[in-house]
Amino acid sequence: MLSGVRFIAAPLFVLLFSTVSIAAEGSGHGIDGSNLSLYWVIPFAGILLSIALFPLFAEDFWHHHFGKISAVWAFSLLIPMVITFGFNAALYEVLHAYLLEYFPFIILLLALFTVSGGVRIKGYLQGTPEVNTGLLLLGTILASWMGTTGAAMLLIRPMLRANAWREKKVHMVVFFIFLVANVGGSLTPLGDPPLFLGF
Known part of the structure; x- marks a missing residue:
């Protein structure tokens, strides 16, 4: 099994680096x-x-x-x-x-x-409207500094745990996706991964 993986991986590795050099050789070919x-x-x-x-x-x-x-x-x-x-x-x-x-x-x-x-935020947050608004605000601000993906991964679990007792909580996840995972990245280029890479 392992020899089969090596047999496939070695040519792919060589192909990857040869194609990188072809793709990066100049801008006149596009x-x-x-x-x-x-x-x-x-x-x-x-x-x-x-x-x-x-x-x-x-x-x-x-x-x-x-x-x-x-x-x-x-x-x-x-x-x-x-x-x-x-x-x-x-x-x-x-x-x-x-x-x-x-x-x-x-x-x-x-x-x-x-x-x-890999970061787990612990605490005893109760999913009140004030706490939820604070988490959304914090996530939106953090998204501009650490990226939308990072802020969303960091704060989605505390948001879900704080609101586990609620029967109707889908709207909070929708607001979280809009604010933290999308709009929050618009304040600085660091918040939007494509802009961070220079696109």
């Missing part, structure tokens, strides 16, 4: 986005609408076929890109997107999730 028409947005809008609407209107279909639907939207961008700009330009853009944008972003989220997920 596609000039200022010359693209609005038609190139259709696959992006399509995947967003699929993620938003399929679970609501065709839940079973989405849960069984979401990978295929995502692949259709990905290929609806990649195939015209290869036809229009050539294989090398399309490969460059795909490698650039994955290796220089997607993977660093996921690594940053993993780091914030790991660090904040």
